[in-house]
Amino acid sequence: MEIKLHDKIFTPYIEQDVIARIVKRLTTEVANDLKGEIPLFVGILNGSFLFAADFIRNYKGDCEITFVKFASYEGTTSTGNVKQLLGINEDLKGRTVVVLEDIVDTGNTLAEIYKIFEDKGVKALKIVTLFYKPLTYKKSLNIDYIGIAIPNTFILGYGLDYDGLGRNIPSIYQLENPNKMKNIVLFGPPGAGKGTQASALKDEFDLIHISTGDVFRFNIKNNTELGQLAKTFMDKGDLVPDEVTINMLQSEVETHPEAKGFIFDGFPRTEDQAKALDLFLAEKGMRIDAMIALEADEDTLVARLLERGKTSGRVDDQDESKIRNRFNEYETKTAPLKAYYTNQNKYVGVNGIGEIAEITTRLSEEIIKL
Numbered sequence: 342m343e344i345k346l347h348d349k350i351f352t353p354y355i356e357q358d359v360i361a362r363i364v365k366r367l368t369t370e371v372a373n374d375l376k377g378e379i380p381l382f383v384g385i386l387n388g389s390f391l392f393a394a395d396f397i398r399n400y401k402g403d404c405e406i407t408f409v410k411f412a413s414y415e416g417t418t419s420t421g422n423v424k425q426l427l428g429i430n431e432d433l434k435g436r437t438v439v440v441l442e443d444i445v446d447t448g449n450t451l452a453e454i455y456k457i458f459e460d461k462g463v464k465a466l467k468i469v470t471l472f473y474k475p476l477t478y479k480k481s482l483n484i485d486y487i488g489i490a491i492p493n494t495f496i497l498g499y500g501l502d503y504d505g506l507g508r509n510i511p512s513i514y515q516l517e518n519p520n521k522m523k524n525i526v527l528f529g530p531p532g533a534g535k536g537t538q539a540s541a542l543k544d545e546f547d548l549i550h551i552s553t554g555d556v557f558r559f560n561i562k563n564n565t566e567l568g569q570l571a572k573t574f575m576d577k578g579d580l581v582p583d584e585v586t587i588n589m590l591q592s593e594v595e596t597h598p599e600a601k602g603f604i605f606d607g608f609p610r611t612e613d614q615a616k617a618l619d620l621f622l623a624e625k626g627m628r629i630d631a632m633i634a635l636e637a638d639e640d641t642l643v644a645r646l647l648e649r650g651k652t653s654g655r656v657d658d659q660d661e662s663k664i665r666n667r668f669n670e671y672e673t674k675t676a677p678l679k680a681y682y683t684n685q686n687k688y689v690g691v692n693g694i695g696e697i698a699e700i701t702t703r704l705s706e707e708i709i710k711l
């Protein structure tokens with residue numbers, strides 16, 4: 342749901358659990374590099390207070406933390422605006438100082454930080470930032486740890502504000518983009534009609550349809566390396582390994598930089614794929630708006646698939662044991678994604694039994710709401 346702060350509208354961008362995973366990863370990376378040390382973490386107020394709190398909560402070794410604030414004051418010198426640091430009282434000589442920043446944008450604040458710590462005799466100065474905007478960064482100063490690189494969108498929440506407001510929002514929002522995309526995960530067990538429905542919906546909403554199954558089949562037909570690899574898994578009805586599938590999906594998305602949105606059909610199929618997708622989209626300023634699921638019972642679907650197998654030429658549609666194996670893969674690895682998207686308030690269930698056109702209408706009604 343969008344929110345309004347002052348005069349502007351903001352839309353959801355990065356979910357709380359995605360942020361939590363990024364913070365955890367940063368903490369682990371820093372902790373691994375600083376084994377045996379007692380670092381002094383320095384949070385830069387105001388923006389980094391939530392990030393610093395979560396970072397510290399995850400940090401297992403001994404450490405200290407302090408917060409500092411930059412105050413601008415009009416200097417009497419001709420250089421004009423000079424920054425002063427408020428709050429550093431510790432003796433920093435010989436200490437390993439780790440600065441925790443919420444966001445590095447132009448790099449101006451970072452340059453101040455470097456300047457201020459320059460003559461404090463620290464043993465090492467490390468910079469950790471949760472967000473980094475490579476497109477606006479103008480400096481060549483080193484950033485040691487980056488949570489996530491994001492495009493040049495205005496963001497707030499999780500400590501970041503828009504003119505004072507929004508710091509208390511636990512997830513990240515971005516300034517409303519007038520060309521808002523619609524990115525949908527079309528979900529459901531094998532044979533639920535995802536491919537058929539996606540074909541109709543992509544035209545109606547001008548979206549790019551990516552079916553990972555179709556991409557694999559295309560590669561098999563053309564006997565590519567990817568196809569040869571996928572075939573052994575697909576023919577048995579097993580899932581293709583995550584790493585292979587995630588890389589493939591990412592390059593498919595990247596071939597459509599002008600897209601108004603995507604229908605993901607057959608992806609994600611595991612929780613690791615869903616997590617990778619969240620992160621990958623966030624790096625592009627994008628997000629999943631909804632998982633729309635076609636709900637149907639297994640026996641109806643097995644009958645449908647056997648019927649399709651008579652004409653589709655798909656090896657995995659022709660043998661009931663292979664079909665049952667696909668359902669087994671679905672139940673054990675894919676069905677848990679319902680909970681994943683429900684937690685993000687993005688799960689929408691739609692009755693997948695009925696006439697094709699009737700089901701398309703049910704789906705359209707949900708997509709229009711996004």
Ligand code: AMP
Pocket residue numbers: 531553554555557574575576578579580581582583586606607608609610611614657667
């Ligand atoms: P589909 O056309 O969606 O029914 O997919 C057919 C087969 O392709 C599956 O049974 C898997 O072997 C493979 N496949 C498609 N998408 C994925 C995915 N996201 N992860 C792993 N394997 C996949």
